Amino acid sequence: MPTLNQTVRQAGLLQCNVCGGLSRPPASLSRYSVLRCPRCHARLHTPNRKRSVEVTWALLIASAILYIPANALPVMSVYMLGSGQPDTIISGVYKLWSTGQWPLALIVFVASIVVPLLKLFALGFLLVGIQRCSRWRQHDRMRLYRLTEYIGRWSMVDIFVIAILVGLVQFGNLARVDANAGSLSFAAVVVLTMLAAHTLDERMIWEEC
Amino acid sequence: MPKQNITPMPASCENGQLACPECGLLHRHMPLAPGKVAHCRQCHTVLYRDDPAMTDSVLALTVAGLILFALSNVFPLLGLRAQGVETGLHLLGASWAFWQQGFWVLALLVSLNLFLFPLLELLSLLTIALTIRLNWQPDLAILLFRWMRVLKPWGMLEVFMLGILVSLVKLGSMATLIVGTAFWSFSALIVVMAAANAVLDPYTVWQKLDKRCRH
Numbered sequence: 523m524p525t526l527n528q529t530v531r532q533a534g535l536l537q538c539n540v541c542g543g544l545s546r547p548p549a550s551l552s553r554y555s556v557l558r559c560p561r562c563h564a565r566l567h568t569p570n571r572k573r574s575v576e577v578t579w580a581l582l583i584a585s586a587i588l589y590i591p592a593n594a595l596p597v598m599s600v601y602m603l604g605s606g607q608p609d610t611i612i613s614g615v616y617k618l619w620s621t622g623q624w625p626l627a628l629i630v631f632v633a634s635i636v637v638p639l640l641k642l643f644a645l646g647f648l649l650v651g652i653q654r655c656s657r658w659r660q661h662d663r664m665r666l667y668r669l670t671e672y673i674g675r676w677s678m679v680d681i682f683v684i685a686i687l688v689g690l691v692q693f694g695n696l697a698r699v700d701a702n703a704g705s706l707s708f709a710a711v712v713v714l715t716m717l718a719a720h721t722l723d724e725r726m727i728w729e730e731c
Numbered sequence: 732m733p734k735q736n737i738t739p740m741p742a743s744c745e746n747g748q749l750a751c752p753e754c755g756l757l758h759r760h761m762p763l764a765p766g767k768v769a770h771c772r773q774c775h776t777v778l779y780r781d782d783p784a785m786t787d788s789v790l791a792l793t794v795a796g797l798i799l800f801a802l803s804n805v806f807p808l809l810g811l812r813a814q815g816v817e818t819g820l821h822l823l824g825a826s827w828a829f830w831q832q833g834f835w836v837l838a839l840l841v842s843l844n845l846f847l848f849p850l851l852e853l854l855s856l857l858t859i860a861l862t863i864r865l866n867w868q869p870d871l872a873i874l875l876f877r878w879m880r881v882l883k884p885w886g887m888l889e890v891f892m893l894g895i896l897v898s899l900v901k902l903g904s905m906a907t908l909i910v911g912t913a914f915w916s917f918s919a920l921i922v923v924m925a926a927a928n929a930v931l932d933p934y935t936v937w938q939k940l941d942k943r944c945r946h
Contacts (some may be wrong), residue, residue, distance in 0.1 A: 524758065524759045524761065525756060525757065525758050525759075525772040525773075526748065526757040526758065526759060527757075528756075528757050529750075529754070529755040529756050529757065530750045530755040530756075530757060531755060533757055535742055535750070535757075536739060537750045537752075537755060540877050540880060540881070541873075541876075541877065541933075541937045542749070542750065542752045542933070542934065542937065543741065543937065543941070544741070544742040544748065544749070544750055545739040545740060545741050545742050546739055546740040546741075546742045547739050548737060548739055548740075551737070552735065554735055555735045555736075555737045556735065556736050556737065557737055557738075557739055558736050558737065558738050559738075560738050560739060560740070560741040561741065561873070561937065561940075561941050561943075562873050562874075562876075562877045562937070563738075563873070563874075563877075564877055566739070618901075623900065623901075626897060626900050626901065629893075629897060630897065633893075661774065664753065664754070664774060671884075674884070675884050675885075675887055675890055676890055676893070678844065678887055678890050678894075679890050679893045679894045679897065680894075681837065681840075681841070681894075682825065682841070682887075682890065682891045682893075682894030682895075683894045683897050683898050683901070685825035685826070685828050685829055685837075685841055685894075686809070686820065686825055686828075686894060686895060686898040687898055687901070687902070688828040688829070688831075688832060689818075689820045689824045689825055689827065689828035690809060690810075690811045690818050690819075690820050690898070690902065691811065691818070691902070691905075692818055693813055693814070693816055693818070696813060696814060696816075697813060697905065697906075700832060701828070701829060701832045701834055701837070705834070705837065706834060706836065706837060709836075709837055709840060713840070716884060716885075720884075724753065725753070725754065725755055728753075728754045728755060728773075728774075729755075
């Protein structure tokens with residue numbers, strides 16, 4: 523591809539986040555004007571680093587706080603023949619492991635514990651880099667962002683497993699599965715980190731401040 | 732003071748320039764041989780592809796997807812038999828389960844993930860493909876494609892599939908499992924939707940929907 527050796531910003535253009543369309547901003551803008559993409563009518567973000575960074579931090583901190591009840595509270599309870607107890611995510615993984623179902627234990631461990639933690643740290647790391655205007659390994663940081671954005675939704679697998687088990691295992695006293703409050707905070711962590719990945723404008727990784 | 736909407740001058744098709752959606756580096760558009768892919772010089776992101784059959788492929792896959800979606804919602808997905816008692820689960824039963832337990836927020840989230848967003852995605856793809864194919868007024872297709880790309884990560888059919896597989900292994904030792912008809916149509920639906928999205932090239936679609944760019 524022939525390149526024009528210029529970024530959108532250097533050429534004084536605006537690029538739509540949604541459709542990628544380019545446009546030329548008017549020379550003067552009042553504080554109250556909202557720019558709309560001429561092609562898809564999405565709101566154009568005049569590069570406002572501060573806002574993107576602030577909103578992402580807020581979402582990230584909220585999900586970090588919710589990560590605690592998500593792991594401390596039970597997510598579901600399995601009752602067999604009248605006996606059973608609530609399980610947290612970790613005790614669920616441990617139970618799978620101890621009954622010899624280690625591949626399954628590994629999937630749940632990675633999707634429910636490693637991925638959310640990884641997302642929290644990765645987004646925090648990217649934000650610090652952006653705030654310090656770091657030029658260090660921009661390619662790899664971009665790759666980290668892509669990875670974070672991609673794996674986020676897979677954490678929902680635990681919520682779906684709970685939904686399926688609760689929906690299927692309803693045999694009264696013989697066997698029964700109930701959902702518990704931990705699943706609510708866990709889903710909130712997944713949703714908030716997904717939103718945080720969305721509000722982080724990844725082009726800030728490449729831009730000079 | 733009310734907000735004032737301003738539409739700046741378009742600069743998209745001006746001397747064929749386009750910007751990398753990831754890093755913002757400007758490139759000049761070049762015609763490609765069929766099946767070839769253009770990458771960004773700086774970050775190697777895919778910029779556009781040339782596939783003459785794109786619209787027709789997307790259309791065929793979307794129609795197949797809508798049929799499979801209907802089947803997946805009508806027939807039971809999984810069943811469980813223990814001591815002569817049988818329980819069944821439909822696709823939306825996953826959401827219903829949370830509702831019955833009093834977690835209506837989760838019920839809402841799951842039904843958005845498994846029903847509303849995937850359906851919206853299929854209908855949007857259909858509208859977009861038809862708009863390009865039949866030269867309709869592009870306004871609705873533009874609106875749908877814009878929202879489809881924002882809502883994309885929130886449709887979670889393939890994540891649910893992993894959930895089904897994990898549940899199958901978990902339950903396999905406890906009781907007799909019945910794999911329902913919807914399980915198969917659901918598996919096919921995931922493949923078909925992934926294929927439709929792989930075939931679809933966003934740059935080409937935007938180019939075709941933008942009246943100013945039609946060369």
